[in-house]
Amino acid sequence: xxxxxxxxxxxxxxxxxxxxVHHSNYFVWFELGRSHFIRDxxxxxxxxxxxxxxxxxxxxxxxxxxxxxxxxxLTVKTWVKDYDGLRVVYGYExxxxxxxxxxxxxxxxxxxxxxSFRPISIRTHFPAWHEAYEKIKSTxx
Amino acid sequence: xxxxxxxxxxxxxxxxxxxxVHHSNYFVWFELGRSHFIRDxxxxxxxxxxxxxxxxxxxxxxxxxxxxxxxxxLTVKTWVKDYDGLRVVYGYExxxxxxxxxxxxxxxxxxxxxxSFRPISIRTHFPAWHEAYEKIKSTxx
Amino acid sequence: xxxxxxxxxxxxxxxxxxxxVHHSNYFVWFELGRSHFIRDxxxxxxxxxxxxxxxxxxxxxxxxxxxxxxxxxLTVKTWVKDYDGLRVVYGYExxxxxxxxxxxxxxxxxxxxxxSFRPISIRTHFPAWHEAYEKIKSTxx
Amino acid sequence: xxxxxxxxxxxxxxxxxxxxVHHSNYFVWFELGRSHFIRDxxxxxxxxxxxxxxxxxxxxxxxxxxxxxxxxxLTVKTWVKDYDGLRVVYGYExxxxxxxxxxxxxxxxxxxxxxSFRPISIRTHFPAWHEAYEKIKSTxx
Numbered sequence: 001x002x003x004x005x006x007x008x009x010x011x012x013x014x015x016x017x018x019x020x021v022h023h024s025n026y027f028v029w030f031e032l033g034r035s036h037f038i039r040d041x042x043x044x045x046x047x048x049x050x051x052x053x054x055x056x057x058x059x060x061x062x063x064x065x066x067x068x069x070x071x072x073x074l075t076v077k078t079w080v081k082d083y084d085g086l087r088v089v090y091g092y093e094x095x096x097x098x099x100x101x102x103x104x105x106x107x108x109x110x111x112x113x114x115x116s117f118r119p120i121s122i123r124t125h126f127p128a129w130h131e132a133y134e135k136i137k138s139t140x141x
Numbered sequence: 142x143x144x145x146x147x148x149x150x151x152x153x154x155x156x157x158x159x160x161x162v163h164h165s166n167y168f169v170w171f172e173l174g175r176s177h178f179i180r181d182x183x184x185x186x187x188x189x190x191x192x193x194x195x196x197x198x199x200x201x202x203x204x205x206x207x208x209x210x211x212x213x214x215l216t217v218k219t220w221v222k223d224y225d226g227l228r229v230v231y232g233y234e235x236x237x238x239x240x241x242x243x244x245x246x247x248x249x250x251x252x253x254x255x256x257s258f259r260p261i262s263i264r265t266h267f268p269a270w271h272e273a274y275e276k277i278k279s280t281x282x
Numbered sequence: 283x284x285x286x287x288x289x290x291x292x293x294x295x296x297x298x299x300x301x302x303v304h305h306s307n308y309f310v311w312f313e314l315g316r317s318h319f320i321r322d323x324x325x326x327x328x329x330x331x332x333x334x335x336x337x338x339x340x341x342x343x344x345x346x347x348x349x350x351x352x353x354x355x356l357t358v359k360t361w362v363k364d365y366d367g368l369r370v371v372y373g374y375e376x377x378x379x380x381x382x383x384x385x386x387x388x389x390x391x392x393x394x395x396x397x398s399f400r401p402i403s404i405r406t407h408f409p410a411w412h413e414a415y416e417k418i419k420s421t422x423x
Numbered sequence: 424x425x426x427x428x429x430x431x432x433x434x435x436x437x438x439x440x441x442x443x444v445h446h447s448n449y450f451v452w453f454e455l456g457r458s459h460f461i462r463d464x465x466x467x468x469x470x471x472x473x474x475x476x477x478x479x480x481x482x483x484x485x486x487x488x489x490x491x492x493x494x495x496x497l498t499v500k501t502w503v504k505d506y507d508g509l510r511v512v513y514g515y516e517x518x519x520x521x522x523x524x525x526x527x528x529x530x531x532x533x534x535x536x537x538x539s540f541r542p543i544s545i546r547t548h549f550p551a552w553h554e555a556y557e558k559i560k561s562t563x564x
Binding site for chain 4: 013028032046071
């Protein structure tokens with residue numbers, strides 16, 4: 001099963017007055033992890049956009065277990081949890097240097113036309129992506 | 142049942158190259174809605190922090206129904222979905238000017254000591270808040 | 283001289299671990315102030331974008347005098363400092379509830395074609411905007 | 424003369440609907456560059472904060488020459504332009520993969536007590552930092 005690891009150095013601007021990373025930033029890091037996962041798969045998300053297709057989030061979720069802080073280097077693990085030809089569900093874990101789980105999350109994505117935000121089938125419009133995600137899906141037990 | 146309405150004017154910086162609001166910004170708006178809900182209840186979140194107590198998010202979730210865009214004025218509705226003396230669960234809806242539901246979400250919060258991030262009981266440490274949340278809870282069917 | 287006032291309620295996510303507003307957020311507020319200034323002038327920035335023209339920042343500057351904090355309501359004052367048919371220079375002040383000057387700044391903007399980022403003349407392409415800015419300019423001593 | 428290079432991978436959330444990086448994000452990257460510069464000098468900014476001292480920005484400035492886009496990897500160059508025992512002035516350049524200058528900027532910082540935001544002398548309170556910055560200053564023409 002493909003798991004992509006992304007290294008994140010916490011930025012000062014990502015903290016809030018609690019003295020820890022503001023919870024909204026993890027979604028930006030998930031997005032970076034997703035970008036890297038796709039790249040590791042042999043694709044580039046911005047190539048999809050050049051063809052007039054976007055892949056917006058339809059659902060996102062995170063559970064916060066341990067706060068991350070400025071000065072820390074974190075690892076975002078990204079993998080695929082599910083795929084059905086229309087929707088991709090990604091899973092994420094953010095781990096700190098001591099190996100502690102900071103955040104666990106997931107996000108669901110569809111593909112839509114940039115002009116109309118009308119959903120399109122990944123299977124039909126991006127057969128190479130479809131094949132790659134089908135292959136990944138077969139490795140998920 | 143208390144529902145607090147917060148008006149949001151979409152900021153240019155909140156858009157991304159999809160031409161719509163980046164999904165992470167809704168969590169910042171939820172937070173603003175929560176802040177206003179607490180104020181409408183007769184409290185101030187920053188007063189809690191002055192006593193060395195924080196109220197971090199433990200779980201957050203959003204489902205995206207319709208994209209919001211720069212130039213739009215949105216309404217965030219915030220209410221309490223659940224409370225048990227330790228945890229508060231807030232619900233949110235983001236509605237655009239045409240009355241379309243853009244995003245629906247929820248977040249769960251605990252209270253912790255600022256120094257240690259150790260959870261404390263709202264019931265014990267903030268009896269006035271506890272009473273107000275208990276009263277709200279009684280109005281949730 | 284036209285001065286547009288924008289009310290800003292400091293958002294929790296805009297603070298950093300210094301316990302004050304992170305300096306980068308003032309530029310987002312300047313942008314909101316600019317947006318309102320243009321609206322008060324009788325235009326809408328997003329209408330310009332619909333015609334395939336953008337108005338990016340070419341230079342921006344801020345001096346920080348007094349930190350703003352969560353729980354505060356601020357006023358952003360926006361005005362035009364200079365205009366030459368190609369470039370608009372805006373001035374900004376951020377004032378807190380006690381009337382203290384928190385930040386003073388300025389930004390310079392040109393108009394460019396969205397496709398190429400090639401500069402265009404405001405005078406030629408947006409004569410109504412040009413006239414309005416010329417009129418403002420005449421009020422600047 | 425010490426110049427620290429920081430690699431930045433443009434994040435999707437850092438773009439806006441112009442299709443390029445929103446101008447406020449460069450200040451976050453400058454901050455990361457500054458953090459690395461200090462680390463290369465043998466210090467850690469978060470160690471200063473542990474002693475109850477902050478180093479806020481008093482002035483910041485950027486000139487935008489060429490837009491950066493999602494999918495690009497950038498280099499932030501950070502160096503010291505001036506130091507007088509109280510204030511440090513940093514210079515920054517953001518360069519894209521083709522070697523084009525995207526943004527040039529500078530920022531001025533003082534040290535203040537966390538409790539009061541009252542300025543303190545770097546020379547007096549952080550003699551090792553002072554010595555290092557004096558040494559750097561001697562390499563500036």
